[in-house]
Amino acid sequence: MKIAVVQFPGSNCDRDTVRVLRDSLKLDAKLIWHNEFNGVFDAVVLPGGFSFGDHLRAGIIAAHSPATKTVRTMAAEGKPVLGICNGFQILIEAGLLPGALLRNSTLKFVCKWTNLQVETNKTAFTCAIEKGSKIRMPIAHNEGRYFADDEELDRLENANLIVMKYVGENPTGTSRGIVAISNHGGNVVGMMPHPERASDPALGGVDGLKIFESMLEWANC
C-alpha cells in the first residue's frame, strides 16, 4: 500500500506521520510537497498544522489547491483519505465532509491528551477498533469546535457518520463532543486528535496506531 502524506506550507506533524507509517507499520509512505502530489497512491493523509498561515480561515486556501483536487478524486474512488487536525479543516472546507470547525469556545489553543470514544467502526480509520472503545489521543488546535445545526447533527448521528466523541471533558465546546466524522462511504475521515502523536510508548500512548492499522484492514472490512 502506497500512502502519501501531503505537505502544505505550514503543515506540521507531517514527518511524524511518515515516521509512524514507515518505521512502526513498515508501510511505503511518502512525504510529498502539495504541488507535486498526484493520484498514484492507495491512500492519503492530510497532516496537521496551519496551512497557508490559516489566512481567511483554517484550511480554506489549501482546500482550493490542486492537491485537494487529487484528494477529491481519490475520495471518489473510495480510497482511504484521512485529515488530521488542519487536514480535517481542509476536508471540511473542501466540502468532502459536512459542517464547520469554529474557534474553540475557550478562545484558547488547547494542547492536551484527551479521552475519546469510538462511535463507529464502519470507517477506513476505525475498522480495526471495536465500537464503543475508549481511546486516548492528544489534541492541539485553536479551531476545533465542530458545529452544525441540530437537524444536521441528528442526521449525522442517524447515518453513523460521527466517528469519535470526547468522553467526559469537552475542552473545546464542540457540538455533542464530536471530534471526528466520516463521509457516507466511510473512506474519508477527519479528526481533530493527532493519532501520530499517540503511536509510540515513548510519546505516552499507542492508541493512534490503531487508526493507521485500520487503513490496512479496510479492504477486508
Place this chain on the structure above:
Amino acid sequence: MNSTFLVEIVISNKPRARDPEGETIIRDLMHKSGFESVKEVRTGKLLSIKVDAMNEVDARDKVVAMCNDLRIYNPVAHSLNVRIRSGN
C-alpha cells in the same frame, strides 16, 4: 463603462453558532466597565474589496458570486453581510 466599487463583506457566526469572542467582549470588558446598556456583541471578519463593475448591483452580484464560489464563508456556520461603500 466599468468603474471601481468598494464592497465590504462581513463574515460572522450565525446566531445559532456561539461567538465566544463577542461573549467575552461584552461580559469582561463592556459590562464590567459599566456599559450595562449593551445587550449583545457579535464579532466578524471584514474584507474590504475593490472590484471593477458596471454599477452597484453588478459589483454586489460579482462579489457575492465570488464569495459563494470560493467559499469565502462557510454557509453551515457563517452569515455574509455585503454592503457597497463607494463607487470608483
